[in-house]
Amino acid sequence: MVETGGxxxxxxxxGVRKATVSRGVAQLESELDVRLLHRTTRKVTLTALGATFHREAERGFAHLQSAEEFVRAARAEPEGRLRVSxxxxxxxxxxxxxxxxxxxxxRR
Structure with a gap:
């Protein structure tokens, strides 16, 4: 929502309905008990806490992506016994x- 502007x-x-996005944001705000977005008829902007939440969430997603890339790279290396005929x-x-x-x- 932040990257797209609305x-x-x-x-x-x-690829979902607008109501689905709206409900998801409302549910998150309810769970956190904080307003993340300022909503007007013309635009939607982040509150100060919303901006902090967004920044920290992006950092968390970046760490998850890094962990996933690490695991995929580690699995790309062959391991185990090799038999040659x-x-x-x-x-x-x-x-x-x-x-x-x-x-x-x-072994060094």
């Missing part, structure tokens, strides 16, 4: 040296 634009951006010649003359070097470099 309930109608927020509803369009979210190769002809004996390839295994003894090429893979064993490479595996040994790779294993030792990760």
């Amino acid at each position: 309930f109608s634009a927020a509803a369009r951006a979210l 190769a002809p004996i010649y390839l295994g003894t003359h090429h893979l064993m040296d490479w595996i040994g070097r790779s294993w030792h470099s990760t």
Whole structure:
């Protein structure tokens, strides 16, 4: 709602009805027992507490996004045991040296 400048634009951006956005804001204000928005027939603006709430909520969402990105990146790295099947010649003359070097470099 803050980024879009009004309930109608927020509803369009979210793909919901304006009444849904309005009820959501009213419910939040009721739960917090504070007015977050100044409403007039021409515009909607944040109260001082509304601006603080919005800023802190954005920080919280940024932390959640960062945590999600961290977990996704960590899961992108292979982990666990790797089994390789190769002809004996390839295994003894090429893979064993490479595996040994790779294993030792990760143990330092």
